[in-house]
Amino acid sequence: MASLTIKGLTKKYDETIAVENFNLEVKDKEFLVLVGPSGCGKTTVLNSIAGLININEGEIWFGEELVDAPQKKLFKIPQKRGVAMVFQDYAIYPHMTVYSNMAFPLEVRKVAPEEIKERVIKAARLLGIDHLLQRKPKALSGGQKQRIALGRAIVRNPKIFLMDEPLANLDAKLRVQARVELKKLQEELGVTTIFVTHDQIEAMTMGDRIALMNNGHLEQIGPPLELYQKPKNLFVADFIGSPSINMFQGNLVKKDKSIGIDLKFFFYPLTTKLSKSITDKEISKVVVGIRPENVLIVQNKKDGLFQANILRIEPVGKEYNIHLEVEGKPFISIESSADNWRQGDRVWITFAKDYIYIFDQESGDIIS
Amino acid sequence: MLNIKPSRILLYGLLIIFVIASLLPLWTCIVTALKSSQEVILTTPITPPIDPTMEKIIESINLLKKPLMNSLILVFSGVMVSAFFGSFIGYIFSKHRFPGSIYMFILIVLCLYIPPQVQLIPMVRTMSNLGLFGNLGALVLLYMLFGIPMCAFIFKTFYDDEIPDSYINAAKVDGAGIWTTYRRVVLPLSILPFVVAALLQVVVIWNDFIWGLVLTSGKANLPITVAMANLKGSFVAEWNLQMAGALWVSMPTLIIFIFLGKYIIRGYSGL
Ligand SMILES: Nc1ncnc2c1ncn2[C@@H]1O[C@H](COP(=O)(O)OP(=O)(O)OP(=O)(O)O)[C@@H](O)[C@H]1O
Ligand SMILES: [Mg+2]
Numbered sequence: 051m052a053s054l055t056i057k058g059l060t061k062k063y064d065e066t067i068a069v070e071n072f073n074l075e076v077k078d079k080e081f082l083v084l085v086g087p088s089g090c091g092k093t094t095v096l097n098s099i100a101g102l103i104n105i106n107e108g109e110i111w112f113g114e115e116l117v118d119a120p121q122k123k124l125f126k127i128p129q130k131r132g133v134a135m136v137f138q139d140y141a142i143y144p145h146m147t148v149y150s151n152m153a154f155p156l157e158v159r160k161v162a163p164e165e166i167k168e169r170v171i172k173a174a175r176l177l178g179i180d181h182l183l184q185r186k187p188k189a190l191s192g193g194q195k196q197r198i199a200l201g202r203a204i205v206r207n208p209k210i211f212l213m214d215e216p217l218a219n220l221d222a223k224l225r226v227q228a229r230v231e232l233k234k235l236q237e238e239l240g241v242t243t244i245f246v247t248h249d250q251i252e253a254m255t256m257g258d259r260i261a262l263m264n265n266g267h268l269e270q271i272g273p274p275l276e277l278y279q280k281p282k283n284l285f286v287a288d289f290i291g292s293p294s295i296n297m298f299q300g301n302l303v304k305k306d307k308s309i310g311i312d313l314k315f316f317f318y319p320l321t322t323k324l325s326k327s328i329t330d331k332e333i334s335k336v337v338v339g340i341r342p343e344n345v346l347i348v349q350n351k352k353d354g355l356f357q358a359n360i361l362r363i364e365p366v367g368k369e370y371n372i373h374l375e376v377e378g379k380p381f382i383s384i385e386s387s388a389d390n391w392r393q394g395d396r397v398w399i400t401f402a403k404d405y406i407y408i409f410d411q412e413s414g415d416i417i418s
Numbered sequence: 419m420l421n422i423k424p425s426r427i428l429l430y431g432l433l434i435i436f437v438i439a440s441l442l443p444l445w446t447c448i449v450t451a452l453k454s455s456q457e458v459i460l461t462t463p464i465t466p467p468i469d470p471t472m473e474k475i476i477e478s479i480n481l482l483k484k485p486l487m488n489s490l491i492l493v494f495s496g497v498m499v500s501a502f503f504g505s506f507i508g509y510i511f512s513k514h515r516f517p518g519s520i521y522m523f524i525l526i527v528l529c530l531y532i533p534p535q536v537q538l539i540p541m542v543r544t545m546s547n548l549g550l551f552g553n554l555g556a557l558v559l560l561y562m563l564f565g566i567p568m569c570a571f572i573f574k575t576f577y578d579d580e581i582p583d584s585y586i587n588a589a590k591v592d593g594a595g596i597w598t599t600y601r602r603v604v605l606p607l608s609i610l611p612f613v614v615a616a617l618l619q620v621v622v623i624w625n626d627f628i629w630g631l632v633l634t635s636g637k638a639n640l641p642i643t644v645a646m647a648n649l650k651g652s653f654v655a656e657w658n659l660q661m662a663g664a665l666w667v668s669m670p671t672l673i674i675f676i677f678l679g680k681y682i683i684r685g686y687s688g689l
Contacts, residue, residue, distance in 0.1 A: 102587050128590045141588035145606045154602070155592035206592070 083257030134208035485645035496561030504569020
C-alpha cells in the first residue's frame, strides 16, 4: 500500500494542454475522487499515474519511490508500477472465461497455479461472482462485468487502485448499489484508491476527499462537505450540489455607512463583518451565490424580502424543487412542502442570512 | 394477371445479358475441355460437345500434378508467413504507435502499388545473388514478403476498429509486455482477419503468373498457372487440353469466391 504524490504534472497533446501544473497528494488507504466536467483532464491524470502516457513535466511518486520524472529521464513502465486499473468499458477479454480474465494478471506475473486459483476464488467470493467463473463475459450483465473488472484488479493486491468512471455504464439503481459496495470493499482492502467520475453525487457520496478539476487545473481539494460549504470559487460552488447553486449578478454599492449588493430586483445589505472584508478589496461587480435549500419562501411580506413568480413545482421524493423567476432570472428553492403554493403564484422570498456566498465576477474567486 | 413494370423487365434483360457475357468464358472452357481434339477443330468454341469425353481432363491433371503441388506449397507457406507477420505488424502500428509510425505504415502500404513489371529485373538479380533463381524457393520467399503489406493493412484496420485500446492498456497495467499481450489478448481475437487475409492471399498467390514465369525454370519448379500456359503445345494448339488445365486451375478460386466471397469483399472494403 502506498501514498501518492503528483508534483507539477503537465501533459500536452500537440497544441492542446490537457493538464497543466497539477499537484495532488493522496494519503495511504485514502479514497480520493477526481471529479470534473468532461474533457477536463481526469483520464489524462489517471493514465499518467498508470504510466500509460508519457507526461511532459512533473514528478509522480508512489510513497518514497519516484516512478515518473521526465526532467530526470525517469519513467517506470506500467507493467512495473504495481497499480491496478478499472476501465470505463471494463476491458474484459471476450475470448476468456471470467476465471481466466481474473487470473490473467497473476499468470502474466508467473504466480504459482495453486495460488492463482486460491486468489481468484477468494476475490470472486468477495464480489459475489463465484458462480460465474466458468462463464464467458459476453452473456453477462453490466453490473456483473463491472465486478469482474474489479475482481481482476483486486486479485493482484495492488499498491494503488485507479478507476476511470467504473460505474458510468450502469443503470441508475445499480449504480447506487455499486457505489456502496465499492466503497465498502475499498475500506476492507485498505488500498489507496483514485476514483474518476464526472458525477458530483458519486463524488460527494464516495470520496474521503474530492479533487475537483477544471480545464486541466485543480480547482479545489478537500472533504466533500468542505467543497460544498466552503467553495473557493464560482466553479466549485456551481459544480458541487444538486440542484446547483443559484447565482445572481450584482454591483457593490455603498449606502449610508454600510455596504450592500444591488441585485437590480433587490438590495441585499451586508453585515458589518462582511462589509469590512470587502471594502479592503477593489471590487464592484460581484456574483451572489445561494444554495437552493437556503432560498426561503415566506407567507407574509416583511422587510428584506422580494417577490418572485413560481414557474413550476417539481416533486422529488420527499422534497419539492420550486422553480422561481424574478425579472426573467430563474432560480430554485428546495422546500419540504409545497401545499401552500401553486404554479403562477407570486410569493415573497428571502435568503437565509449566513449562507450566501459572494464571488468576484471577474476572477470568480470567493470574497466571503 | 402478372403486373411487372417495364423498367423491371429492362433491368432483368440487361442483367441476363451481363450474366451471359461473364459466364461465356467459363462455358467455353467447360465445353472445350470435354471435346475430343477432332471436335475442337470442327466446331465453334461455344457449341456443346456432341460426344463428351473426360480424356483431356484426366490427361491435364496428370501433367499438372507436380505444378499443383508446387502451387499448394507456395500458397500454404505464403499465407502462413504473411498473415502472421501482417498480424503482428498491424498490431504494432495500431496499438503501439511511436513517433513517425504512421509514415512508416504508409510506406508499407505504398508497396502494394508498385507494379511488378518494374520490380522484375531487380528481383531476378536479388534472387540470383541469393542463389535462389530458378528454384521454387525464390517464389516461396517472394510471396511471403509480398503478402505482408496487404495483410498488415487488413489487420491494422481490424485492430483499429474492433479491439479497444483499453484491452491493451489493461494488459499493460496487469504486467503483460508487447508480445504477451499479442499472444494472449490480440491473437485469439483475430480469427476473422486471419480468414480474410488468408483467402485474399490464396487467391493472389494461386492466380499469379508473372513471377512464376520469370523466377522459376525447369518443369519441376513451375507453379500451376505457368504449367497450364505451357500445355498449349508447341506445334498445334491443343485447346481442349489447355481448357481442361484451366478448369483445374480456376476451380479452387471459384470455390472460394462462391462460398467465401463475402470475406474477400470485407478484406477489400477494410473489413
Ligand atoms: N490522445 C489524445 N490526443 C489529443 N488530445 C487528447 C488526447 N487525449 C485527450 N486529449 C485531450 O485532452 C483533454 C483532456 O482529456 P481527458 O480524456 O483527460 O478528459 P476527461 O476529463 O477524462 O474527460 P471525460 O470525462 O470526457 O472522460 C481533452 O481536451 C482531450 O480532447
Ligand atoms: Mg475520461
